Amino acid sequence: MMELIPLNNELSIPRLEGFRVLDEEERGRLNFMKEGPGICLSDPERHILVSVAYKKIGGFSNLLLNEKDLVKNMEAGIAKAMRPFDFQKAGAVQRTVGGRAAEGFSYTYMAQSVAMYAEALLVRSGKTIFYLYLYAREELKQESIPVWEELLAGAEWS
Secondary structure, three states, rough: OOEEEEOOOEEEEEEEOEEEEEOHHHHOOOOOOOOOOEEEEEOOOOOEEEEEEEOOOOOHHHOOHHHHHHHHHHHHHHHHHHHOOEEEEEEEEEEEEEOOEEEEEEEEOOOOOOOEEEEEEEEOOOOOOEEEEEEEHHHHHHHHHHHHHHHHOOEEEO
């Protein structure tokens, strides 16, 4: 049985074989968007990095913003931050996280002369928004996506 890593009292993410949780110092060296508390999982053999964060949204914002609006805001923030890395949107993505629908998009970028593939997903659970990110080498995309899908399918909601 695989280990489940609880993020908060709502979602737990599986630690698949080959992955390890990055500590705070390691996460600090990465150039991630700061969405809120969360975890980063790394599989150095397969060159896959997964980041999961969450943020509570309250009152008026929670009522006004739907998933499409939230994804559009997430995309604008990522596009701006990734502009120096040749950000190119690849398309809309719909996946399932522990049985719940997730909305997002995929994109490519360059990291130290390496072509990269990424997915950014968003799942809402009540007043909490979960942000899930995959980072993989473009050349390994076909091998990385099934691992990503396995991780998302193994997520559990409380």
